[in-house]
Amino acid sequence: MNYSVITQAQFNEMQFGAGVWVRDFDITAPGIQDEDIICATNGGINLSVQPSMVDLGDGVYMMPKATAEMLIVTGWTVDASFTALGFGSDVISFVLGAADTEDSITPRNELKSTDFHSLWWIGDRVDGGLVAVRLLNALSDEGIEIQTERQRAGQISVHLTAHASLEEDKDAVPVEIYSIDGRPFFDVIQHQFLAHYNTGDDGFVVDEDTGQLIITEQGEWHYTVNAETGRMEIERT
Numbered sequence: 001m002n003y004s005v006i007t008q009a010q011f012n013e014m015q016f017g018a019g020v021w022v023r024d025f026d027i028t029a030p031g032i033q034d035e036d037i038i039c040a041t042n043g044g045i046n047l048s049v050q051p052s053m054v055d056l057g058d059g060v061y062m063m064p065k066a067t068a069e070m071l072i073v074t075g076w077t078v079d080a081s082f083t084a085l086g087f088g089s090d091v092i093s094f095v096l097g098a099a100d101t102e103d104s105i106t107p108r109n110e111l112k113s114t115d116f117h118s119l120w121w122i123g124d125r126v127d128g129g130l131v132a133v134r135l136l137n138a139l140s141d142e143g144i145e146i147q148t149e150r151q152r153a154g155q156i157s158v159h160l161t162a163h164a165s166l167e168e169d170k171d172a173v174p175v176e177i178y179s180i181d182g183r184p185f186f187d188v189i190q191h192q193f194l195a196h197y198n199t200g201d202d203g204f205v206v207d208e209d210t211g212q213l214i215i216t217e218q219g220e221w222h223y224t225v226n227a228e229t230g231r232m233e234i235e236r237t
Contacts, residue, residue: 012127012182018044019123019131021082027178030130032122038094039086042155045121046081047133049175078135078162078175080121083155095158097140115139116163128182135162136174 022036057063057070084091093101098115100106116137123131142159162174 012125012129013179014126015123015131016126017124019121021045022120022122023117025120025122025132025134027132027180030122030180038119039084039088039091041082042085042153043083045123047121048077048079049173049177050077051075052077076173076175078173080133080135080138080160082158084158085153085155087154087156091156092144095140095144095156097143111139116165119160125179125182129180130178130182132176132178132180134176134178135160136168136172136176137163137165138174139163 018041020032021038021041022032023038024036025032051073052075053071054074055066055071057067058065060070063070084095089101089105093099093105094117096105096107098108098111100108116139119135119138121133121135125131138160140158141161142157145157146154147157148154164170164172164174
């Protein structure tokens with residue numbers, strides 16, 4: 001017997017590609033606008049969400065080492081790093097963290113609330129779905145480092161750290177993570193077909209959890225699916 005197997009569902013959940021950084025994203029209606037893309041990247045993306053823990057039982061006589069009940073989480077570190085290929089003034093100002101952009105891009109010695117950004121990383125899943133990570137109050141905190149190479153694009157190293165906020169929920173971990181299942185899609189503008197069902201006599205219903213259409217009335221039905229919006233119109237002929 002071969003125990004090194006993977007299910008179809010597990011394959012569908014795999015993530016591929018480098019993904020993209022965007023300034024704004026609506027998880028309820030996924031779609032990326034060109035103006036929201038921060039910059040082109042190179043070398044992949046590294047995202048890290050790490051807890052800080054303290055073992056209250058450490059040093060207590062007769063207490064077993066690494067006792068689960070004695071561990072407490074004291075905080076989280078949420079950060080990301082990637083390589084930017086864009087050299088626009090908005091990108092350079094963003095990477096500097098604390099900077100003003102007027103005639104030139106000028107670093108400053110104080111932080112402003114506008115230096116912190118809620119940013120999204122969006123990655124593709126094998127099944128056509130997505131993985132999304134939102135960094136709250138993210139700040140580029142390691143300055144700018146430019147690397148150039150002959151006959152190669154110049155690169156900027158970027159490091160982001162997410163932060164809690166006193167104006168929001170100060171105890172909240174400053175990150176949100178989503179994994180959205182893919183849905184069937186059509187590679188044509190509009191797809192039409194006829195189907196005949198010998199079923200019940202109550203028409204049809206849509207399962208709100210799965211989006212599955214269940215026909216419960218016998219007859220011939222006409223479907224029109226718009227590939228751009230994913231909207232399906234149904235009528236009995």
